[in-house]
Amino acid sequence: MEKEFNPFLVTHYKDAFHFCDRENETVQLKKNIQNNINTTLFAIRRVGKTGLIHHVFNSFSKNSKVVCIYVDILSSKNLKEFTNLLATVIYNRFPENKNLGKKVIETIKLLRPLISFDELSGSPEITFDLTETKRYEKTIQQLFTFLDQQNIKIVFAIDEFQQILEYPEKNVEALLRTHIQTLKNTNFIFCGSNQKMMNEIFNSAKRPFFASCSNLHLDFITEDKYAAFIEKIFTNFKRKITKESIQYILNFTCCHTFYTQFFCNYLYSNNKKSIHLTDVKQAAIEILKLNENTFFQYRNLLTTSQWQLLSAISKEEKLFKAHSKNFIQKYNLGTSSMVTRGIEALLEKEMIFYNSTIEAPYYQTYDKFLMRWMQNKQ
Ligand SMILES: Nc1ncnc2c1ncn2[C@@H]1O[C@H](COP(=O)(O)OP(=O)(O)OP(=O)(O)O)[C@@H](O)[C@H]1O
Ligand SMILES: [Mg+2]
Structure with a gap:
């Protein structure tokens, strides 16, 4: 089995x-946990946000004094679903045959849940059927407080946290912040993929979570670290890959983690014992072909002018000056205000991102394969 993996x-x-890598971020995150900082x-x-959380959690896996709990709340639409997800991950996290596990299960059962089983995974799912929102608030508090009192360290990672802004209940931030403040043995990692919304929650002076956490920024893995990692993996599985091949991959994907992993995964699956630049270039062509249907779907989601702007940004690769005459004229994009509106729409649809954490900020197309595909088009 392992051989085919x-x-x-x-x-x-x-x-x-x-x-690959993430050494500094892992140290920082562990330090925060050890020092009770959210x-x-x-x-x-x-x-690689979610990957980093699992990597840090994995490093605590042999430590019986630390219990790490991960919950992805992207699928939740309201406070009720949030509470159900929370109870489900807690219920599934503690082995039933251990003392604490028994206690957790008893406590959750006291809250009178419906317990069903997920059709695919077969694992238990908790649903509360409460009539009032207030009862859900209370349930969340009971769950957190109960765990906090168990004399162990609890680390809760809530992924896609910005989803709480989509709930109809408008006080969820304040409610969570209030409960979290009272906990002594529990730490949180809040993670989210929508930067604008995450910024709104954590960096807006008017919001409950403002300045309550330590911010950890995750950048691209550096080229030298990723190159060493790719070489290590291929070598370990008895494949040879040339340095120029690795460089081509990292340039093609701009070291963006998912696209780099995908490229290497594809290349590995070709089963060649010795990989050269021609193989890598051929793989790149095939990957773009493979993803073409997705690119056409993207096109259907955008207006013609948004698509044209996206193509221009892709061709620039890094767009430093979105409103320069040069850029607008080169790609025939109309007026500066049309570009402003277009950029807003593309950011909103997460087709592009704004890298603002460096000295010279730039816009870039999210999907690196789409970017390369557009670069090859007229
Ligand atoms: N440091 C790493 N080394 C190798 N693979 C990684 C690394 N980090 C993430 N990955 C892989 O890259 C892919 C994307 O990573 P991940 O899902 O963690 O990103 P994310 O930032 O959470 O994405 P999203 O914003 O969509 O939630 C995953 O398949 C993961 O396995
Ligand atoms: Mg993620």
Whole structure:
């Protein structure tokens, strides 16, 4: 089984061996946990936020004094669904045969949930059927407080946290902040893929979470670290890959984690023992072809002028001056205000991102394969 497993992961975290770098961020996150500081993990999409959380959690896996709980709340639409997800991950996290596990299960059962089983995974799912929102608020508090009193360290990672802004209940931020403040043994990692919304929650002076967490920014993995990792993995599985091939991949994907993993995964799956630049170039062509349907779907989601602007940004690769005459004229984009509106729409639809954490900020197309595909078009 292990032999057939592709070591370049594109869907989940496995272990430290299959994980590239993030050494400083791991140290920082662990330090925050050890010093009872809550963390907000900021980064653009598909750069490895969720992977980093699992990597840090994995490093605590042998420590019986620390219990790490991960919950992704992207699918939740309101406070009720949030509470159900929270109770479900807690219920599933503690082994029933251990004392604490028994206590957790008893406590949750006291809250009178419906327990069903997920059709695919077969794991239990908790649903509360309460009539009032207030009862859900109370349930969340009871769950947090109960865990906090168990004399162990609890680390809660709430992924896609910006989703709480979509709930019809408008006080969720204040409610969570209030409960969280009272906990002594519990730490939180708040993570989200929508930067604008995450900024709104954590960096707006008027909001409950303002300045309550330590911000950790996740950047692209550096080229030298990623190159060493790619070489290590191929070599470990008895494949040879030339340095120029690795460089081509990292240039093609701009070191954006998901796209780099995907490229290497594809290349690995070709089963060649010795990989040269021609193989890598051929793989790049095939990957773009493979993704063409998705690109056409993107096009249907955009207006003609948004598509044209996206193509212009892709061709620039890094767009430093969105309103320069040169850029607007070169791609025939109309007026400066049309570009402003277009950029807003593309940011909103997460087709592009704004890298503002460096000295010279720029706009870039999110999907690196789409970017390369557009560069090859007229
Ligand atoms: N440091 C790493 N080394 C190797 N693979 C990684 C690393 N970080 C993430 N990955 C892989 O890259 C892919 C994307 O990472 P991940 O899902 O963690 O990104 P994300 O920032 O959480 O994305 P999103 O914004 O969509 O939630 C995953 O398949 C993961 O396995
Ligand atoms: Mg994620």
